[in-house]
Amino acid sequence: MVPVELKGGFSNQTIKDVHYKELLKNGFRLKWDILTNKSCSVCRESGGRCGRSHDTEFLCYCPNGASHSSICNSGGKLKARSLLKKGALGASISAFGVAIIVLAYLCRHKISKQKSMIIGSKKMKKSHKFVVNFENRGILVTRRYSHADIKRMTNSFKEKLGEGGYGCVYKGKLPNGLLVAVKILSRLKGDGEDFINEVNNMSRTSHVNIVKLLGFCFHKTKRALVYEYMPNGSLEKLIYEENYFKLGCGHHGWDTLYQISLGIAHGLEYLHKGCNSRILHFDIKPHNIFLDENYCPKISDFGLGKICHREKSTISLLGARGTLGFITAEVFCRNIGGISQKFDVYSFGMTMLEMVGGRKNIMTEAERTSEIYFPHWIHKRLELQEELGLQNVTSEGDKEKAEKMVIVGLWCIQTNPSIRPIMSEVVDMLRGGVDFLRVSPKPYLSSPSRSSPTTSMSMVV
CATH class of the missing domain: 3.30.200.20 (Phosphorylase Kinase; domain 1)
Structure with missing residues (x-):
């Protein structure tokens, strides 16, 4: 059924009471607007065809022969299709979100892996460079x-x-x-x-x-x-009296101590003068001197060492190096002098004096104040030409060796580095006669100032 709009003169507004001849003769106009409205569109989406009932009401004719006032199957198909579309849209959005997360993870993992590879590559290059460095210089x-x-x-x-x-x-x-x-x-x-x-x-x-x-x-x-x-261990186990009981031994004799000090001096002379490049050790102390089966001393632990050119008399040094009690004054007070091979000379002197005294050079628990700093105590005895009061001096040979080690050691620990001898001179002094050695000026105990460790030094006389 199709709605029509009749011309004027007819009392009725539909075609069911009008003769077809008169209708066709007078003409009529079809009215399609209702079939193109929203209801018809919804009907078609549900699978039906748009139409009208005998009383001009809109109907949706479904494929199964039934008709409905709006859509087929009371909206079931449309609702299902709508849900299907919404589900498909939700699934698409979820899949897109998962894809973004996976992509971000893969990108991050790749970047992290690349960083790790770069770091690893740097370490490998550093390790390779570390080994090749020796080969390029022709060193075994x-x-x-x-x-x-x-x-x-x-x-x-x-x-x-x-x-x-x-x-x-x-x-x-x-x-x-x-x-x-x-x-x-x-x-x-x-x-x-x-x-x-x-x-x-x-x-x-x-x-x-x-x-x-x-x-x-x-x-x-x-x-x-x-x-x-080194079967005899470090020098510190041998020289300190406090270790004698632990090791079940006593004083090893002045000839042994003298030969050890001379051997250390030879080793330092070699580092400063005999190598292709001068090597400053910066940590000479009894702990870093080892003894073989014949008590031949060997310098070890070069971790703080520094290579310098022969033509340079001083070197730059960032921060203090060494061990307290064996560090020179110029490390803390640059006005005294620059850092040079005289650093090792000072440390050697302090080491040799500990060998002589059989104790640490600084002992706060000493019974008398004059004995707290051993270099002061032994220097005073030399000045007054008193007996040195050292253990196990049983002959003139022992006395000469002990006195020689004391005098040379005191020269090595002078606060002013320009007064200290170089190691080749130390070797000559130890080899020479004690009568040709004069007593050094009184050494000063130096330590870094708490207020400004790089610019000042406290002096204890």
């Missing part, structure tokens, strides 16, 4: 061990020989049966500068009074140094 490269090798030679770090600020030293054995000392550096600063310094410095040396470096381990964070084994 010591053997490089893996961490597994280090663990094997020390029997899983079974026997500890000692411990210091750097880490621990363990006794080990190479496959050929040679005993070694393995130093594990577990407390590295920065990029392991101390480790690199030690290998670099020791690879330049070859002297009877320098500990021989047999190999090293440089793997990721693992650092180890393999030295020749």
